[in-house]
Amino acid sequence: MRCGQTQVGDERGTRQRLPEHVRPKAIAEKDFAWGPASTFAVADFSGLRVGASLRFHIILRLLLFLAFPSNIRRWRDTGPCLLQTLSPFPSAMAGGEEDEGPGYWLRWQVPACAAILAVPAAVSVAVISRSRAVDLPRSSDLWSPCWSKLSPLWLLGLRALALSILFWLLCRAVLLDGAFAFYFYTQWTLSLVIIYFLIGTFVSAHGCWIYAKHATENDEADAFFKRDFGEELPATSTGSNRNRNSSKFHNVYEWVDDEQKAGSWGYLMQIAYQTSAGAVTLTDIVFWGLLVPFLSAEHFKLDLLMGCMHTLNLVFLLLDTALNNLPFPWFRMAYFVLWSCVxxxxQWILHICGFSWWPYSFLELSTPWAPFWYLCLALVHIPCYGLYSLIVKAKISLFPKIFHRVYIRP
Known part of the structure; x- marks a missing residue:
């Protein structure tokens, strides 16, 4: 029986009562019993005298269940787990009073895990407050490629394509699972990547408009000099014309750089970029390195949608990194840490409100190993963010040596 439910009927259809210490107290006069295994462990609530507050609790959980349309389709496979969510007696169906209610939050693991959660959050807030004005990018860095002969339209097209595909994947997940899709860190990360590409698409579109406007002004200025001073100017060779055309990007970018630094939208775009880079690395490493190899097919099934969600997010971010001019400072790992803390x-708030199932087992607070897992979860942010930072540093250091004629060092 799934979800830790051990109260199942035997082959003769007899019922096994719950132990005395897990019976609902002061609610029902009749003993709470399980039906036969063939009924998917549907609880027998006949004879229960339900009060007004309990009826409201049942209705609220049923409304939450209806918000997750795919659960109806998956009832045969996940019936016991969903009954645990819908049950007005979550403590009984989760395995005992010690797993739910106020006693669950009075364990010694809870303050220890809360401290492990609070310390990185406080340090991150302090780092952000001190480094907010550090390393502000130029406005052209938000939309200009790092390749001299590549038009900003290419970066705009990539961001628009990534936005469309990732948004479609998120919509498919929401249509499949309803609001329950956002119960997982993967959908949180995917939403953040979508926000980055959404802001990046609009910023790139605005940058392409600036580029086209000032490129036209440069062409008009060249035509003016050719018409009025063409006889006095020395004749230019084909090679010099090619150099002037290739430097057209630099002229436009330098003009924009003299105008202004990146504003609030640029700062928000950077935060989304660097936070999503670390979060995507963490999500994909955990998914492909832990969940796929070690979880059995009974509890985990890999489908095309899930595989695309854990692949295309990193692929599009790496392609954007290969083209953009955005910096990747270490201090912005603080936003990544805050994102995971939130x-x-x-999850803690949901479980305080009555949810009894953790989407990731290492978030469970009832085990004595909970502080260790929370500490590992906090420490793993460093290599995940550092891995992506190494990718950016490798691009900055290696590309000028390999593509020294076309790569623009930021």
Missing amino acids: YVIF
Whole structure:
């Protein structure tokens, strides 16, 4: 029986009562019993005298269940787990009073894990407050490629394509699972990547408009000099014309650089970029390195949608990194840490409100190993962000040596 439910009927259809210490107290006069295994462990609530508050609790959980349309389709496979969510007695169906209710949050693991969660969050806030004005990019860095002969339209096209495909994947996940899709860190990360490409698409579109406008002005200025001073100017060779055309990008970018630094939208775009880079690395490493190889087919099934969600997010980010001019400073790992802290706090709030299932087993607080897992979860942010930072540093250091004629050093 799934979800830790051991109260199942035998082959003769007899029922096994719950132990005394896990019976609902002061609610029902009749003993709470399980049906036969053939009924998917549907609880027998006949004879229960349900009060007004309990009826409201049942209705609220049923409304939450209806918000997850795919659960109806998956009832045969996940019936016991969903009953645990829908049950007005979550403590009984989760395995005992010690797993739910106020007693669950009075364990010694809870303050220890809360401290492990609070310390990185406080350090991240302090780092952000001190480094907010450091390393602000130039406005042209947000939309200009790092390749001298590559038009900004290519970066715009890549960001628009990534936005369309990733948004379609997220919509498919929401249509399949409803609001339950955002119960997982993967969908949080995918939403953040979509936000980055959404901002990047609009910023690139605005940058392409600036580029086209000032490129036209440069062409008009060249035509003016050719018409009025062409006889006095020395004749230019084909090679010099090619150099002037290739430097057209630099002239436009330098003009924009003299105008202004990146504003609030540029700062927000950088935050989304660097946070999503670390989060995507963490998500894909955990998925492909831990979940896929070690989880059995009974509890985990890899499908095309899930594989695309854990592949295309990193692929599009790496392609964008190969083209963009955005910096990747270490101090912005603080936003990545805060992002994960917000997700863990979100899970804690849901469980305080009555949810009894953790999407990731290492977030479970009832095990004595919980502080160790939370500490590992905090420390793993460093190599995940560092791995992507190494990729950016490799691009900055190796590309000028390999493509020294076309690569623009940021």
